[in-house]
Amino acid sequence: MSINTVHDVEFGTELPAFSPDTSLARTAEFAQAVGWGNGRGRFDNHEAAKKQGLPGALVPGIMGMGFLTTTIHQWSAVAQIEQIDTVFRAPMLADAPLTIGAVVTDIDEETGLIELDMTLKNDLDETRVFGTARVRLPTE
Amino acid sequence: MSAVIDIEELRSQFLDQEFDSQEFVLKTENILTVARASGETRAEFSDESHPDFQAPPALLCSLASGRHLPIDFPAMGGIPMDGGKAVTRHAPVRPNQTLIGKTHLHDIYDKKGRSGRMILIVARMEVYDTDDNHLATADSRMVIREKPTS
Numbered sequence: 001m002s003i004n005t006v007h008d009v010e011f012g013t014e015l016p017a018f019s020p021d022t023s024l025a026r027t028a029e030f031a032q033a034v035g036w037g038n039g040r041g042r043f044d045n046h047e048a049a050k051k052q053g054l055p056g057a058l059v060p061g062i063m064g065m066g067f068l069t070t071t072i073h074q075w076s077a078v079a080q081i082e083q084i085d086t087v088f089r090a091p092m093l094a095d096a097p098l099t100i101g102a103v104v105t106d107i108d109e110e111t112g113l114i115e116l117d118m119t120l121k122n123d124l125d126e127t128r129v130f131g132t133a134r135v136r137l138p139t140e
Numbered sequence: 141m142s143a144v145i146d147i148e149e150l151r152s153q154f155l156d157q158e159f160d161s162q163e164f165v166l167k168t169e170n171i172l173t174v175a176r177a178s179g180e181t182r183a184e185f186s187d188e189s190h191p192d193f194q195a196p197p198a199l200l201c202s203l204a205s206g207r208h209l210p211i212d213f214p215a216m217g218g219i220p221m222d223g224g225k226a227v228t229r230h231a232p233v234r235p236n237q238t239l240i241g242k243t244h245l246h247d248i249y250d251k252k253g254r255s256g257r258m259i260l261i262v263a264r265m266e267v268y269d270t271d272d273n274h275l276a277t278a279d280s281r282m283v284i285r286e287k288p289t290s
Contacts, residue, residue, distance in 0.1 A: 034174065088222055
């Protein structure tokens with residue numbers, strides 16, 4: 001079902017998720033684009049990251065935010081994200097699968113604002129990033 | 141032995157005082173790269189020919205990744221960890237426009253856990269264009285583990 005107005009949304013709806021690409025190629029280009037390209041391998045080389053005491057090369061935290069905003073945008077072509085707040089609970093490893101969760105927790109049909117709870121989990125079902133988003137949808 | 145950090149004193153001394161101002165310009169290629177790497181398919185973020193082409197929220201958060209603390213902020217012993225990011229969008233941020241980011245400390249608080257006390261500091265960057273229009277607010281949350289006093 002396409003989401004065109006706030007009236008199309010039901011409380012508790014889980015947004016369809018996509019499988020984010022966490023490959024080293026993607027994490028490296030993201031880090032470069034946001035000015036973190038001098039991380040001495042932190043985002044693009046597992047061995048170099050391990051030498052820094054990390055478990056491996058990482059997915060930049062704000063790239064996780066990017067995955068969450070993409071989830072919202074794919075769910076509704078007219079959704080406007082007004083605010084998104086993410087807590088980086090633990091590192092996300094590059095080259096490892098992530099599962100996105102997003103559920104509608106509040107709906108204001110007068111203003112068109114909805115609230116979402118969102119998570120990024122690893123393949124052990126451990127939450128790495130969680131957060132909330134406030135999204136505006138048309139009222140008619 | 142280190143002194144216990146007085147949160148209220150830090151709040152009264154440092155909150156809501158601008159300590160950094162920087163200019164930025166977001167390049168089209170960086171907007172496109174961030175969108176592509178995030179899996180973004182909406183044209184206003186992934187197609188530079190779209191009339192509403194603009195920076196995605198995650199890229200706005202990256203602006204707040206510079207200096208997070210005032211130069212006279214006391215050392216707390218631990219290394220600050222990136223505890224999270226938030227962004228509030230007020231208006232579209234376009235490529236190749238000059239942006240001014242003004243940063244202040246928005247909040248300082250603590251949380252007690254099994255491993256001791258954590259100090260959380262929220263640095264807030266308000267992003268404006270050159271006409272002083274407020275475009276976005278980007279928060280960067282730092283977490284510092286307090287050193288034991290023994």
